[in-house]
Amino acid sequence: MANFILQFGKEKEIIILAVRGTNGTVNEWSSNFDVGADTSDYWDQANPSWTNKANHKGFDVTKNRLKAKVDAYVKQYVTAPASDQIYYVTGHSRGAALGNLLAKDLIDSYSSSKVFSYTFATPNNTTSSSAVSSKYKGLFSILNTDDIVPQMPLKDWGFTNYGQIREVSVREKYKFEKNKYSSGKAKGNALDVKGTFEWLTGYKYNDDGGTKRTLNAFSKVANGREALYRKNYDEEKEIDFRFGHNFCKSNEAYLLSLDDRLSRYVYNKKNGIFPYQMPAFLMQDLAYLASIKDYEEKYGKKYVTIPIENGMNLLKVGSNVAPKYESAKFSFIRTSGQLPLIGGMAHPHLPQTYYLIARNNFVALP
Numbered sequence: 001m002a003n004f005i006l007q008f009g010k011e012k013e014i015i016i017l018a019v020r021g022t023n024g025t026v027n028e029w030s031s032n033f034d035v036g037a038d039t040s041d042y043w044d045q046a047n048p049s050w051t052n053k054a055n056h057k058g059f060d061v062t063k064n065r066l067k068a069k070v071d072a073y074v075k076q077y078v079t080a081p082a083s084d085q086i087y088y089v090t091g092h093s094r095g096a097a098l099g100n101l102l103a104k105d106l107i108d109s110y111s112s113s114k115v116f117s118y119t120f121a122t123p124n125n126t127t128s129s130s131a132v133s134s135k136y137k138g139l140f141s142i143l144n145t146d147d148i149v150p151q152m153p154l155k156d157w158g159f160t161n162y163g164q165i166r167e168v169s170v171r172e173k174y175k176f177e178k179n180k181y182s183s184g185k186a187k188g189n190a191l192d193v194k195g196t197f198e199w200l201t202g203y204k205y206n207d208d209g210g211t212k213r214t215l216n217a218f219s220k221v222a223n224g225r226e227a228l229y230r231k232n233y234d235e236e237k238e239i240d241f242r243f244g245h246n247f248c249k250s251n252e253a254y255l256l257s258l259d260d261r262l263s264r265y266v267y268n269k270k271n272g273i274f275p276y277q278m279p280a281f282l283m284q285d286l287a288y289l290a291s292i293k294d295y296e297e298k299y300g301k302k303y304v305t306i307p308i309e310n311g312m313n314l315l316k317v318g319s320n321v322a323p324k325y326e327s328a329k330f331s332f333i334r335t336s337g338q339l340p341l342i343g344g345m346a347h348p349h350l351p352q353t354y355y356l357i358a359r360n361n362f363v364a365l366p
Contacts, residue, residue, distance in 0.1 A: 004080075013080035017070065019091035019099040026298055029291035030261060031058035032094055032123070033283040035153050041229040043264050054128035055101060056153065059094075063101040070102065071109075082112045089117035092351050093149060096122035096141065097161075103139050104162040117163070118142065120354035121150045124159035127225065131162045139163025142357060146171045147348035148211045148335055156219045168362045170197060170353055175205040195365045197347070200356050207335075207348045214335045217328035222279040229280055231267050236324035237276045239266075251275055261288075262319065282325040285318045286332055 003014045022028045036042060036050065036057025044050070049061045078085060087106050091099030096119035103117035115138060122141035130136075141161040143150045146169055153159040176190040176198045186198035197205040222228050239254075254275065255263055265281035288295050288303055295303050303318060321329050335345055347353060 005086075007086075010084070011080070012084050012086050013078055015074070015078060015085060015087045017087065017089045017099070017102065019066065019089070019095035019102065021091065021093035021095040024291060025294045026288065026291045028094065029287040029294075030284065031062060032290075033287040034058035035157075035225050035228055035280075035283070036060075037226045037229055039226045039229060041226070041231060043229075052126075052128070054126050056097070056123075056125045056159070059097045059101055059123075059125045063098050063105070066098060066102055067105050067109075070106075082110045085110065085113040087113060087115040089115070090119060091122075092120045092354065093123070093349065096120055096150070097125040100139060100141060100161050100163070101125055104136055107136060107138075114138070116140075119161075120351070120358075121147055121349055122161050122165075123150050124153050124155065125161055127158040127160075128162075131160050136163040141165045142354060143167035144348050144353055144357060145169045146207050146209075146211055147353075148214055148332075148345055149349050151211065151215055152218070153225065154215060154218055156215075157222070157224050159225075166362060168357055170348060170356065171205065171207060171209070173364045174356055174360060193365070195356070195360050197353065197356060200359075201350075201352055203347070205347050207345070210331060210335050211348075214328070214331040217331045221282060221325055221328050227279065228283065229265075229278055231276070231278065233269050233276065234324065237278075237322045238274045239277055239320060239322045258319070277322045277325070279325065281319075282321050282329060285321060286329070289318045289333070 003016070005012050005014055022032060034044075034057050036044065036053075038045060038053040044057065047057070047061065049064055050057050051064055052060050055063075074085075087103070087110075089099045089103040089106070091097075099117055099119045100122050103115050103119075106113070106115045117139045119140070120142045121144065139162050141150070141163065143165055145151075145167050174196050176186065176193055176196045184204055186202055186204050190196070190198040190204065191202065193199055197203075222230075251268070251274065255266060258266065261284050262281060265278040265284065266275050267278070268275050292303055317333065318329075
């Protein structure tokens with residue numbers, strides 16, 4: 001969308017770009033978890049659409065498609081010269097990661113234009129050393145520290161965003177203090193304290209408080225993006241297919257039970273009995289869990305589940321993962337809110353939560 005304003009007596013053309021978040025599909029969730037690494041161990045290293053190897057591969061490929069659309073729009077519809085163009089870019093979650101990368105590219109492409117981005121719950125999207133350059137000082141990533149989404153991929157793996165990061169904990173600053181970790185509709189005084197999550201949404205702020213726990217667990221899975229795809233024979237990466245919720249009688253049967261997105265991250269030791277999993281196997285497994293509804297509609301089958309409560313309900317836990325990854329997986333599932341009564345990532349990640357941060361301007365309530 002483009003509009004015109006007067007700035008210091010001169011007409012400027014404003015181009016506003018709002019990038020949507022994840023649409024819930026298997027493809028987009030797989031893209032979210034497809035970190036990528038510029039190493040021959042990574043199956044898609046030579047993808048021609050991945051033009052900046054320092055960037056998160058799934059986000060970079062999508063951003064490039066988006067940038068081509070923006071360039072075509074500017075060429076056809078924007079009439080002001082580059083020096084009289086002002087870009088505002090925004091987005092939430094996946095849309096924030098793409099928006100931040102897009103704004104960076106707009107600065108690089110239209111150096112005489114002014115570019116500003118304000119993205120919310122922005123996942124880490126680059127390991128580039130230029131991310132902190134003053135060139136990108138007009139790019140702002142807004143972060144709720146209770147929210148795990150914008151803290152992955154890990155800072156411990158060298159990831160960050162372009163420009164500046166502003167953060168605050170909604171649990172510490174904008175949660176009605178008597179709610180603890182309970183869930184459900186807010187009542188009484190909780191609805192009256194202006195500026196709280198409860199006042200804005202009518203619900204108790206519900207998270208499990210385990211973001212740091214989950215991030216610490218993931219830091220033990222791999223020590224960097226290259227390690228996500230590295231083959232080694234650590235016994236804790238070995239998967240015994242004879243036990244667990246996707247039981248198989250043989251190595252061959254186990255491999256056949258996996259689709260291409262999972263099997264590419266499984267490898268064997270010569271004369272070994274059991275296969276091994278790269279850490280990226282865990283990432284794809286979590287992508288399937290996050291897109292479980294689309295997965296089941298797309299493939300016409302249930303993703304791996306185990307019965308709970310005497311078989312009355314199903315807990316969707318995905319594929320068996322190697323012992324090295326179990327702690328990270330369980331912690332992520334717990335943080336996701338899938339386990340009843342514990343809480344999860346939904347409330348910390350909501351667009352409404354980030355509206356609250358902007359409304360309160362990061363300032364603690366009196």
